[in-house]
Ligand SMILES: Nc1ncnc2c1ncn2[C@@H]1O[C@H](COP(=O)(O)OP(=O)(O)OP(=O)(O)O)[C@@H](O)[C@H]1O
């Protein structure tokens with residue numbers, strides 16, 4: 090196992106003219122729950138999508154579990170669990186079939202897979218609905234299934250892009266517990282979110298990015314202290330709102 | 338390439354055929370309904386059980402010194418399982434039997450037939466020294482089946498007589514007159530149409546492939562899969578396999594439902610097995626077109642329209658639509674035509690599976706299928722998957 094779970098070095102991603110990620114460097118350790126915060130369009134998803142091998146960086150590099158996302162994407166794909174911002178699922182399959190399909194892609198042994206899916210489903214409170222077709226699901230149900238689709242391979246590194254959007258408070262708590270447990274098992278987790286109380290409650294460290302640039306990095310308590318704020322939301326607004334005030 | 342991943346993806350796609358009403362309808366119900374509706378509409382099923390052609394024969398060369406040749410020709414006609422030969426002593430009786438629908442065709446071997454072949458063997462490479470003759474051929478115009486099947490079959494028998502094998506057309510002193518069509522009726526339209534249903538059903542695979550690929554792309558499913566260890570080769574194999582399975586189910590359904598309403602193809606298990614094989618090859622063509630349609634379509638809705646650009650011509654020029662003149666030329670470019678032609682040869686003409694033309698057709702469809710799938714994959718990976 091490599092020393093740090095994720096190493097991002099001078100990472101830049103440009104889309105014809107727009108710099109979505111701008112010279113970002115981060116290091117995330119095993120057993121760390123790392124939050125990426127930032128306003129809409131800050132570059133959170135772009136960063137996550139480079140880590141999950143969907144996008145290639147324009148400049149810089151990223152390694153997961155010691156393997157470069159560009160040069161060894163096959164290894165990276167084996168060790169990650171990916172929850173995309175827009176949940177992608179097969180509407181004509183049941184929730185259970187969607188989750189099992191992802192397990193098959195990762196070649197999770199069949200007997201393990203079956204019992205794992207059942208216990209995951211129970212954890213997240215989906216027992217009664219899991220065998221319904223996914224097209225009949227509510228928004229929050231979809232999100233929960235999408236989350237399990239990401240975690241069914243028991244990944245060493247979980248990349249979760251706004252996993253708790255649209256969930257009711259009870260489901261969200263269940264997901265939080267789940268994520269905490271993953272951290273206890275020594276897994277590295279990247280979580281993007283717009284819910285500041287979620288980041289504050291959950292994350293060991295957070296990075297706040299804006300226009301692709303890192304503008305703050307540290308544990309929620311450190312950041313609140315440094316910026317003399319009573320919660321993370323205040324920190325966020327102070328840092329990302331600055332520009333708005335300057336402009337007006 | 339891991340079989341578990343492929344099987345899992347195939348199952349995922351096959352579930353669509355019974356869980357998504359539109360797919361269920363287009364791929365499963367439509368072929369059955371089409372078969373039954375056309376079967377009844379163009380009717381007469383069950384009474385056209387004949388699988389061979391009744392052919393009248395008048396040999397005007399029977400008494401010449403070279404009569405062996407015409408005898409051999411008659412024997413070959415009789416031996417070929419497709420013809421039931423009735424000898425006639427004069428032209429008028431034969432013609433009238435044809436008119437009354439008692440015969441599918443009437444063949445007149447001209448005087449000098451044997452001399453003609455002998456002259457050919459005298460100097461095979463010098464056409465100017467040949468004695469030319471023409472075999473008279475009259476076919477029942479009411480039987481589309483006879484019209485399309487008899488002339489080439491007679492040609493085949495002639496070749497066999499002269500060369501002892503099914504040699505391809507060469508320059509010969511004997512010509513077969515372009516068949517004079519004689520009206521009467523024997524078979525129903527349906528016997529002629531049934532083979533086209535097989536291609537008709539499978540053609541629509543293109544649309545489902547295109548729709549499902551664009552859907553998976555637009556909904557981020559392809560991307561999601563791409564973050565897992567599944568390779569694009571495994572994914573493409575799963576797609577191809579899925580539609581090959583569906584195509585064979587379609588053939589089975591069309592066969593079963595046409596059988597249920599009384600249709601009896603003029604072929605045995607070997608011919609039916611061959612039909613499955615060429616239908617599988619044709620499903621590759623459909624998948625290839627589907628991938629190409631998906632590559633150039635911005636959305637699942639657009640892909641429906643784009644697929645029709647591939648479906649329509651094949652439907653009109655390569656299934657059971659009547660053809661003639663210039664359309665025959667266009668049909669040569671329609672992959673579905675080769676499937677229909679093969680099924681027609683087997684089911685309608687009752688040709689044995691050793692018939693060269695069906696193997697040529699299989700080769701054409703297979704090569705085209707593999708090529709189109711390859712092109713489709715390249716295009717889709719490059720432009721279609723974004
Ligand atoms: N495929 C693309 N083509 C062009 N521009 C893109 C593409 N993907 C992202 N961008 C741009 O990159 C920037 C960062 O987008 P990104 O999706 O990473 O933001 P985000 O932080 O995830 O925002 P949100 O909170 O809304 O999810 C935006 O300006 C966006 O318009």
Ligand SMILES: [Mg+2]
Pocket residue numbers: 133134135174250
């Ligand atoms: Mg985002």
